[in-house]
Amino acid sequence: MRITIKAVTDSPAFPDQVDVVVIGGGTIDTAVTYELAKQGIAVALFEKGAIGDEQSGRN
Numbered sequence: 001m002r003i004t005i006k007a008v009t010d011s012p013a014f015p016d017q018v019d020v021v022v023i024g025g026g027t028i029d030t031a032v033t034y035e036l037a038k039q040g041i042a043v044a045l046f047e048k049g050a051i052g053d054e055q056s057g058r059n
């Protein structure tokens with residue numbers, strides 16, 4: 001059974017500068033992004049499809 005994943009809205013604009021770029025929006029990538037952001041590190045996450053829609057949404 002496939003779960004329904006709540007869609008995440010894109011940011012309206014690209015930041016001018018970040019400290020870290022995360023490629024991919026799976027569970028690992030989003031966890032890393034969240035932890036970095038919590039520490040005040042400027043981070044941008046780029047996902048080619050939808051957040052959590054690949055392996056992380058299927059397991």
Ligand SMILES: Cc1cc2nc3c(=O)[nH]c(=O)nc-3n(C[C@H](O)[C@H](O)[C@H](O)COP(=O)(O)OP(=O)(O)OC[C@H]3O[C@@H](n4cnc5c(N)ncnc54)[C@H](O)[C@@H]3O)c2cc1C
Pocket residue numbers: 023024025026027028029030046047048049050051052053054055056057058059
């Ligand atoms: C059917 C199934 C069952 C599983 N069962 C278990 C289990 O019981 N226990 C367990 O521990 N693990 C399980 N796993 C494995 C687990 O789901 C994965 O190890 C984990 O979700 C991987 O997370 P991830 O964030 O690395 O990858 P993903 O969830 O695959 O995320 C990677 C993301 O990167 C994006 N991406 C890729 N290339 C680019 C690009 N060039 N630019 C932008 N974005 C890009 C993809 O679209 C995707 O959203 C299972 C996996 C599957 C498929």
